[in-house]
Amino acid sequence: MASDPVAPDFLELVQKSWNARRALHYQRVFLDNDGTVSLSGRKVLADLRKFCRVDRSTFEADPRVHALLEGRREVALRILTMIGLKGEDLAPFVEVSDE
Numbered sequence: 001m002a003s004d005p006v007a008p009d010f011l012e013l014v015q016k017s018w019n020a021r022r023a024l025h026y027q028r029v030f031l032d033n034d035g036t037v038s039l040s041g042r043k044v045l046a047d048l049r050k051f052c053r054v055d056r057s058t059f060e061a062d063p064r065v066h067a068l069l070e071g072r073r074e075v076a077l078r079i080l081t082m083i084g085l086k087g088e089d090l091a092p093f094v095e096v097s098d099e
Contacts, residue, residue: 026082037083037093045079046093052076054087 030041037045049055054076058069080086 023082026079027084030079030083037085041083042093043095045085045090046095048076048079049090049093050095054080054090 027035030037030045032038052072052075053069054073058066058073060066060069077087080089
């Protein structure tokens with residue numbers, strides 16, 4: 001059976017479509033309708049910035065601890081990618097009170 005040269009391109013197109021739809025869901029969680037980060041989004045991203053060490057080194061001498069911290073950071077970076085932000089975009093996000 002000969003392989004179909006169109007199939008890999010089609011599969012790539014389908015994957016891109018799924019990724020775009022997935023990104024839209026992330027954006028709905030973190031962004032307001034005008035595309036700016038919502039108040040709740042800022043609070044969550046401020047927490048992730050600190051907890052996941054988005055803007056600082058994850059190095060630890062213990063390789064297991066280092067792997068844990070890198071995993072946390074990878075998840076935070078995925079969220080940022082999905083909503084169209086970069087790690088340095090989190091600098092102004094600091095934990096704010098619920099007042």
